[in-house]
Amino acid sequence: MTENSTETHYTHTEDSLQAIDAYWRAANYLSVGQMYLRDNPLLREPLKPEHIKAMLLGHWGTTPGQNFIYAHLNRLIREHDLNMIYLSGPGHGGPALVANTYLEGTYSEVYSNITQDEAGMKKLFTQFSFPGGIPSHVSPECPGSIHEGGELGYSLSHAFGAVFDNPDLIAACVVGDGEAETGPLATAWHSNKFLNPVTDGTVLPILHLNGYKIANPAVLARISHEELQQLFFGYGWTPYFVEGDDPKIMHQAMAKTLDEVIQSIHAIRQQASGQDKIERPRWPMIILRSPKGWTGPKEVNGLPVEGTFRAHQVPITDPATHPGHLAQLESWLKSYRPEELFDEAGRLIPELQALAPLENRRMGANPHANGGLLLKDLHMPDFRSYAVPLEKPGSIHESDTTVLGRFLRDIIRLNESQRNFRLFGPDETLSNKLNAVFEATNRQWEGEQIPTDEFLAPDGRVMEMLSEHQCEGWLEGYLLTGRHGLFNSYEAFIHIVDSMFNQHAKWLKVTRGIPWRRNIASLNYLLASHVWRQDHNGFTHQDPGFIDLVVNKKSEIVRVYLPPDANCLLSVMDHCLRSRHYVNVVVAGKHPAPQWLDMPSAVTHCTRGIGIWTWASNDTGYEPDVVMACAGDVPTLETLAAVSILRQYLPDLKIRVVNVVDLMRLQSASEHPHGLDDTAFDLLFTENKPVIFAFHGYPWLIHRLTYKRTNHRNIHVRGYKEEGTITTPFDMTVLNELDRYHLVQDVVDRLPQLRNRMAYLKQQMQDKLIEHRQYINTYGQDMPEVRNWTWGI
Numbered sequence: 001m002t003e004n005s006t007e008t009h010y011t012h013t014e015d016s017l018q019a020i021d022a023y024w025r026a027a028n029y030l031s032v033g034q035m036y037l038r039d040n041p042l043l044r045e046p047l048k049p050e051h052i053k054a055m056l057l058g059h060w061g062t063t064p065g066q067n068f069i070y071a072h073l074n075r076l077i078r079e080h081d082l083n084m085i086y087l088s089g090p091g092h093g094g095p096a097l098v099a100n101t102y103l104e105g106t107y108s109e110v111y112s113n114i115t116q117d118e119a120g121m122k123k124l125f126t127q128f129s130f131p132g133g134i135p136s137h138v139s140p141e142c143p144g145s146i147h148e149g150g151e152l153g154y155s156l157s158h159a160f161g162a163v164f165d166n167p168d169l170i171a172a173c174v175v176g177d178g179e180a181e182t183g184p185l186a187t188a189w190h191s192n193k194f195l196n197p198v199t200d201g202t203v204l205p206i207l208h209l210n211g212y213k214i215a216n217p218a219v220l221a222r223i224s225h226e227e228l229q230q231l232f233f234g235y236g237w238t239p240y241f242v243e244g245d246d247p248k249i250m251h252q253a254m255a256k257t258l259d260e261v262i263q264s265i266h267a268i269r270q271q272a273s274g275q276d277k278i279e280r281p282r283w284p285m286i287i288l289r290s291p292k293g294w295t296g297p298k299e300v301n302g303l304p305v306e307g308t309f310r311a312h313q314v315p316i317t318d319p320a321t322h323p324g325h326l327a328q329l330e331s332w333l334k335s336y337r338p339e340e341l342f343d344e345a346g347r348l349i350p351e352l353q354a355l356a357p358l359e360n361r362r363m364g365a366n367p368h369a370n371g372g373l374l375l376k377d378l379h380m381p382d383f384r385s386y387a388v389p390l391e392k393p394g395s396i397h398e399s400d401t402t403v404l405g406r407f408l409r410d411i412i413r414l415n416e417s418q419r420n421f422r423l424f425g426p427d428e429t430l431s432n433k434l435n436a437v438f439e440a441t442n443r444q445w446e447g448e449q450i451p452t453d454e455f456l457a458p459d460g461r462v463m464e465m466l467s468e469h470q471c472e473g474w475l476e477g478y479l480l481t482g483r484h485g486l487f488n489s490y491e492a493f494i495h496i497v498d499s500m501f502n503q504h505a506k507w508l509k510v511t512r513g514i515p516w517r518r519n520i521a522s523l524n525y526l527l528a529s530h531v532w533r534q535d536h537n538g539f540t541h542q543d544p545g546f547i548d549l550v551v552n553k554k555s556e557i558v559r560v561y562l563p564p565d566a567n568c569l570l571s572v573m574d575h576c577l578r579s580r581h582y583v584n585v586v587v588a589g590k591h592p593a594p595q596w597l598d599m600p601s602a603v604t605h606c607t608r609g610i611g612i613w614t615w616a617s618n619d620t621g622y623e624p625d626v627v628m629a630c631a632g633d634v635p636t637l638e639t640l641a642a643v644s645i646l647r648q649y650l651p652d653l654k655i656r657v658v659n660v661v662d663l664m665r666l667q668s669a670s671e672h673p674h675g676l677d678d679t680a681f682d683l684l685f686t687e688n689k690p691v692i693f694a695f696h697g698y699p700w701l702i703h704r705l706t707y708k709r710t711n712h713r714n715i716h717v718r719g720y721k722e723e724g725t726i727t728t729p730f731d732m733t734v735l736n737e738l739d740r741y742h743l744v745q746d747v748v749d750r751l752p753q754l755r756n757r758m759a760y761l762k763q764q765m766q767d768k769l770i771e772h773r774q775y776i777n778t779y780g781q782d783m784p785e786v787r788n789w790t791w792g793i
Contacts, residue, residue: 017251020071022341023355024247026103026348027067028295029336031095033121034128035060035314036329041121042338042346047330052320057129058136059092061312064294065208066096066174070363072254073172074104077357080262083168085481086363087147088138089155089185090176090208095128097138097145097364103348104356106143106364110516118346140510140517144364146371146480151503153182154473156205160191161477162368163201164463165419169368169481170202170265177209177218184469184500189235191470193447196458197272197281199419202265205237205285210292212309221289228287238264238282243289245307250290257286278458280446297332300325367482372518374482375580378421379414383407383574387599388566393615394640394791397592400633401528403566404573404588405436408486411577412440412461415484422478424463424471425488432488432528433590437462468496476504476523484521484577491527491587492534492543505553505583512556512581519581526573527587531720532634532696532732542724542732544697547663550585551701555672560663561586562696564636565595567602568661575606587696589633591729594791596636609662609674612684616640616657616793618647624656626747627685631660632696635719638733639694641789642743649761650754653747658684666705678710687711690750694738695719716746730782734772741765741772 033041035058040051066088077084088097101107102124107114114120114127127133134141137149147158159173179185195203211221220228225241232239240261242253261284268281293311298304305315316332319325343349360366367373386407388398408423415421423429423437430438442460449456463474468489475485504523511517527546534541547560559582563569569588576584596613597605605611614620630639636659643655660666667675676684685691687710695702699717706712723735733739744765748758775783 012252012255016075017248017255019351019355020075020255021247021251023074023103023352024067024071025336026338026341026352027071027096027099028064029333029338029341030099030102030121030124031063031067032060032333032336033125034058034095034098036316036319038126038130039122041125042118042342043330043333047326047333049320049326052326053126053130054320055129056314056317058095059313060095060296060315061210061212061292062090062093062176062208063096064296065210065288065290066090066093067099068250068254068290068294069172069174069206069208069288070096070100071355072251072258073363074356075255076258076262077361077363078355081361082170082262083361083366083368084170084172084363085146085162085366085369086144087155087159087162087171087173088145088149089147089152089174089179092137092149094135094137094139094142094149097142098124098128098134101143101362101364103352104362104364105353106362109365110143116347121346140507140514143516144362144366144369146369146477148503148507150506151500152179153184154469154476154500154503155179156185156188156191156203157470157473158477158480159203159205160188160195161474161479162481163195163203164422164474164478165199165483166201166368166481167199168201170204172204172206175205175207177207177211177221178213180207180220181218184467184473187467187470188473189232189237190465191474192236192283193280194444194463194465195283195446196444197269197278199459202269202283204261204265207285207287209287209289210294211307212292212312214312215309232285232287236280236282237285240284240286241289242286245291245294247295254288260284261286278446295335297328300328369481370516370518371480371482372520375518375521376418376420376482378411378484378577379418380574380578381407381410381414383570384599384603386570387602388595390567390595390598393596394594396595398566398595399433399590399592400563400566400569400588401433401526401590402435404526404569405434407570407573408434409436409440412437420483422461422463422475422483422485423488424475424485426468426471426493427464427466428488428490428529429462429464432490432526434488468493469500472497472500476500479520479523482520486524486526486577488526488528490541491530491546492541494525494527494546495543498546498549501549501583502553505557508557508581508583509554522576522579522582522584524573524576525583525585527585528590530587530589530696531724532632533589533591533729534724534732536726538726539724542720544587544720547585547587547697548701550583551664551705553583555664555667557581557583558664559584559674561661562632562663563588563606563661564630564633564659565593565597565602567595567597567599568606570599571603571606572661587632593633594637596640605659606661610658610660610665610676610684613657613659616643616791617655619654619656622654624686624689625654625751627656627658627689627691628743628747629658629660629685629691629693631663631694634733635694635696635738638738638740638743640791641740642747644791644793645740645744646747647793650758663705666702668708682710685709685711685715689714690747691715692743692746692750693717694743714750716750718743718746728776728780728782730772730786731776734769739769741768
């Protein structure tokens, strides 16, 4: 039943294996009960239709296999005093994790109404997939979980993120054979090339081959034993096989295999601890092949169920109105012999209670699965000491992310002893100009190195793999187990993790309402190489739409920041890295650009989140004729350039410049905690004056955020309109009509008093656009008056 056996042989007594089998039967019984019953939880009377739930929801197919794994891991934890958490990749196996955390006692500790007796069991059953109850998958409500059932494909990435910098932790990760077909999971097997056996913990993958997905065979379940073994050997793992359907044989095989696996893990770690140069180890993994819906009905309505796709969800579909189905369900439940497992009060008998680990060694109670319990504040340098010195607005050009890199470098240095901060990204740390971090650390890399490599070491704070999925999953696992991090990425390609962001935001939203869950560090994104400065990459790299997705989430969870310069970026990032339980999205430029605010002004502006730039405005003491608003570094530059033209040609025109750093300030205070109330919004944007708004992203987002505002009808937004190519930086703004010349024309068009007398100015702006096109087509760069423009008012 097992391969790759070591020379040490393990035997387990029949009594010990029978006890594990009984515990497994108890978990299976509770799992079936959750799916079907709302009364008569211990079958103390014949099963009746009124004992059955009106709606039958849940997933049986993966559940018995996961119960089997959990019971055997409990034994391993007790015998070896292991620090272990459990990740359920086939996350719809919610009944299994709820059942097991109930059996070990954790569930009743966090939910005092779900007591360890018949009444508590009834509530446990009734709440499952029931209005006002709990979901059918492994959800945040389930103690011990750091992986949501909807996150198909990310379990192994989360497991690795959990064990980075946790040398004592083992993350047992059950991978479903359907899940194994997803791109993220298929790539995640390579995470073993990044695991340091001295400073990091251990991931124990358990590939659960039960043969089917919802309706189709699973690919890995239908390839030969030899091919499967070679596949994982090629990935760098040592696969151990446990295969069959006879419980007695399978218990012996699983117990023996786990003993061999834990011996292998201990040997790897012991060997690595005594070496100066660490060779990448070949970590063990388990391939468990068991029938889908194991121990369930063999057939229903004359069709085979166990071992087929029909076992995926609810095998017996109509017990409330179909007498044959009711009898079959009762027979199924009684096959687990509950009278042997639970006493008269409905408690698990003491002999079986003793099989669960104790206190925090229980997988449902492990503090690493409630990471806020372990979270420590970062040691933070004073971000003000990294300020770009500035005598007047626009007098200096600097790369915003280059400046930020020095701040991040010193955060890494200050937290070296705590080992609780990492930077994640898909091979873009240097490209995004965060070069300074490599003065303090390297990329973590356990593979072969050659002399021409740079910044690679077995122990580093930077995690890079050219897979946004892995970087996101690693970071989420790192955060969920009580640490801090930052994900830097090209803006256009952060869309690759849209669904992962969705699920993490949902996790944060749900856990805010669970009293026993503790807040974790925020998920921080730095999006650089953004839409307006992708001149050499072109259209494929031009997409600012991630922030549109982000603002769909609950307002108490999401924040979006568009700092206009380096000092504002420093202030914003300091705030984000100190924050808890948010998703923070920060968009910043990497190319040298004008710097607008000195540090004291930047702190004030970022604290406010939105404000009038008085030095760029000339409406002090007057009602403005027009409001020029901007959000984002390039829109801010083009807005100020347009203002300089307007003030040159129309010195009497009263212009108010409003800059937005915190995008959610635009939303109503009733919709978002950062939102401005209507009075404050009207004071900034007026109640009836034209507002020309230059925005970093798609224009419609500003309209979404402001549609209820008094002056919304007068807000005209310029932003990205899906026009792009390989071109000059300024031409990107021209193609999308966000440039200074279009903004000036917008002002002329929207002020009736200017339309007739400013025809010459409008034509001059149109001529400038023609001149621009001719110039870049001839010289391949922007006009000198654009390249060399500075704020001179």
